[in-house]
Amino acid sequence: MGAIRLENVKKTFGNIDVIPGVDLEINDGEFVVFVGPSGCGKSTLLRLIAGLEDVTAGKILINDVDMVNESPAKRGLSMVFQSYALYPHMTVYNNIAFGLKMAGEPKAVIDEKVRNAAGILNLTDYLERRPGALSGGQRQRVAIGRAIVRNPAAFLFDEPLSNLDASLRVNMRLEITGLHQELKTTMIYVTHDQVEAMTMADKIVVLQAGRVEQVGKPMDLYAKPANKFVAGFIGSPKMNFIEGDYARARNCACVGVRPEHLLLSTEQGEIAATVKIAEHLGAETYLHVNADNIGPMTVRATGEVPLSGNDRVWLTPDPERIHRFDASGNAISN
Amino acid sequence: MDSKFKTPFGQFAYSVFAWIVGLTVFFPILWMVLTSFKSELDAVNMPPLFFDFNWTLENYSGILEQSNYFKFAMNSIILSFGSTFLGLIFAVTCAWAMAFNPTKRTKDTLLWMLSTKMMPPVGVLVPIYLVFRDWGLLDTRFGLIMVLFLMNLPIMVWMLYTYFKEIPKDILEAARMDGATLPKEIIFVLLPMALPGIASTMLLNIILAWNEAFWTLNLTTSDAAPLTAFIASYSSPEGLFWAKLSAASTLAVAPILIVGWFSQKQLVRGLTFGAVK
Ligand SMILES: Nc1ncnc2c1ncn2[C@@H]1O[C@H](COP(=O)(O)OP(=O)(O)OP(=O)(O)O)[C@@H](O)[C@H]1O
Ligand SMILES: [Mg+2]
Numbered sequence: 001m002g003a004i005r006l007e008n009v010k011k012t013f014g015n016i017d018v019i020p021g022v023d024l025e026i027n028d029g030e031f032v033v034f035v036g037p038s039g040c041g042k043s044t045l046l047r048l049i050a051g052l053e054d055v056t057a058g059k060i061l062i063n064d065v066d067m068v069n070e071s072p073a074k075r076g077l078s079m080v081f082q083s084y085a086l087y088p089h090m091t092v093y094n095n096i097a098f099g100l101k102m103a104g105e106p107k108a109v110i111d112e113k114v115r116n117a118a119g120i121l122n123l124t125d126y127l128e129r130r131p132g133a134l135s136g137g138q139r140q141r142v143a144i145g146r147a148i149v150r151n152p153a154a155f156l157f158d159e160p161l162s163n164l165d166a167s168l169r170v171n172m173r174l175e176i177t178g179l180h181q182e183l184k185t186t187m188i189y190v191t192h193d194q195v196e197a198m199t200m201a202d203k204i205v206v207l208q209a210g211r212v213e214q215v216g217k218p219m220d221l222y223a224k225p226a227n228k229f230v231a232g233f234i235g236s237p238k239m240n241f242i243e244g245d246y247a248r249a250r251n252c253a254c255v256g257v258r259p260e261h262l263l264l265s266t267e268q269g270e271i272a273a274t275v276k277i278a279e280h281l282g283a284e285t286y287l288h289v290n291a292d293n294i295g296p297m298t299v300r301a302t303g304e305v306p307l308s309g310n311d312r313v314w315l316t317p318d319p320e321r322i323h324r325f326d327a328s329g330n331a332i333s334n
Numbered sequence: 335m336d337s338k339f340k341t342p343f344g345q346f347a348y349s350v351f352a353w354i355v356g357l358t359v360f361f362p363i364l365w366m367v368l369t370s371f372k373s374e375l376d377a378v379n380m381p382p383l384f385f386d387f388n389w390t391l392e393n394y395s396g397i398l399e400q401s402n403y404f405k406f407a408m409n410s411i412i413l414s415f416g417s418t419f420l421g422l423i424f425a426v427t428c429a430w431a432m433a434f435n436p437t438k439r440t441k442d443t444l445l446w447m448l449s450t451k452m453m454p455p456v457g458v459l460v461p462i463y464l465v466f467r468d469w470g471l472l473d474t475r476f477g478l479i480m481v482l483f484l485m486n487l488p489i490m491v492w493m494l495y496t497y498f499k500e501i502p503k504d505i506l507e508a509a510r511m512d513g514a515t516l517p518k519e520i521i522f523v524l525l526p527m528a529l530p531g532i533a534s535t536m537l538l539n540i541i542l543a544w545n546e547a548f549w550t551l552n553l554t555t556s557d558a559a560p561l562t563a564f565i566a567s568y569s570s571p572e573g574l575f576w577a578k579l580s581a582a583s584t585l586a587v588a589p590i591l592i593v594g595w596f597s598q599k600q601l602v603r604g605l606t607f608g609a610v611k
Binding site for chain 1: 502504505507508509510511512513514515518522523526527529
């Protein structure tokens, strides 16, 4: 069981308001992802929940009990660090067993739990090794193993995959998602990679400068971003923002169109543009164009499109899928 | 190593220089050991005799008969180990706080601690002597352990601080998440990881305490007197007996020299304050 509720949680370092006040509801068993640009306070928020930092004000309720004054150990949460933070002087076995030993579990129980976790994470052959003799992916698994044996109310992950190379990252992403489906334990996962956020989350929390910009299901954030910041942050390549006359004609300060929602033509369309750079990925083509009277835009076309620099193209936004924003950046409902 | 040492001549010059420095540093010790095997007459012979004298053990046997070497040696061991272990308990906790929970004033505190080492000890001899006299601490092992411990504490804190700084905070936080209490976090996670640093800190402090002469000579007479006092007792006012004095000195430094020899690697690491990994 792990339902977590933040009530007006604040954190200041010295006189810097890192978290000016966050309210958040995390349901039992949910996979929640905190995303946001670097320095927006994701780690700080996670560490506040973990108890590694003290809140300046507010409440953190875990299963309806206010935990702000409890030590990390008492909160019953497990954390996986970006740096893995394994104990370098202990074997993999002892790394995983450490938390159980601290809890004073009997030896036989520890042994069973450690071997069970090692089995789930494919670490059985490495139990006697030291972390120094493991690959990055294996270390990450040990860190996860250390977290799961304690049977926590929730798992906290702070950018656990950012030290891994691209292909391993995809594998570990799938493994963590699989683990969540198997354990059904609440997970809070911090990342600045919006692909991880989109693919893993039940619920995404978009943060900026310590504020929650929007909370929702990945597809809701994609389809109905609450403001320009969320619209620009979720989705890759980034959403195009068009201001000026084009926006004024549509009764708003700014129009947002995702690169995949632009119909591409070499003959006619709403917006005329010149191709600057064409990126051919095979399955799709990214065109970076300079639109007449508008400026740089990105277009994402499926399949191979035989275009290159200086070609003239025409773009037509899908009218169902344009986003309109007012002068302060908030979305205007269509 | 600097690239200019890579030419053959540079390397040669470097070796010669290193040998000169090494021999200069080592010579007094060699001379002391040689003299300890001479008769008093040979010891003061002009020109000095290097190896062609009558080797004798009479100084050693005389000394061991005359005074209780083992009592002094035992005091040296108790004082240096005692003050080092006591210091370690305080220094580990201080360094933990400074390395992992620094405040704005941590750097200043560290500098201030070190600055106490810049004061000449003789400046506080009288007050400390009076305190010791009034509290009945003169010539007690306990009193001396306290003085040696306090004297070396700044260095211990500095050394441990620099070692602890190299340990990622994440790992300690992981231990906290794993349910370790503060003492367990320090004992099971921090200390094992900092073991090389702690070993060299201990070693250096044992050596410093072993060789400390100012306080040990001024605050002891017999009961708590360590080997420094033992040496001093041979530079008597009746005139110097060089050979005997050398033998006494050799006996006094031999244990620590042997310990130091075997732990050279640790020491170098410690003295470079963790700069060499
Ligand atoms: N101990 C601290 N003292 C002072 N300021 C801090 C401290 N820890 C974090 N901050 C500040 O708080 C802000 C948020 O930091 P945080 O580490 O939470 O960001 P983040 O969102 O995790 O970024 P990243 O994606 O780069 O990890 C930053 O501006 C940072 O400088
Ligand atoms: Mg972070």
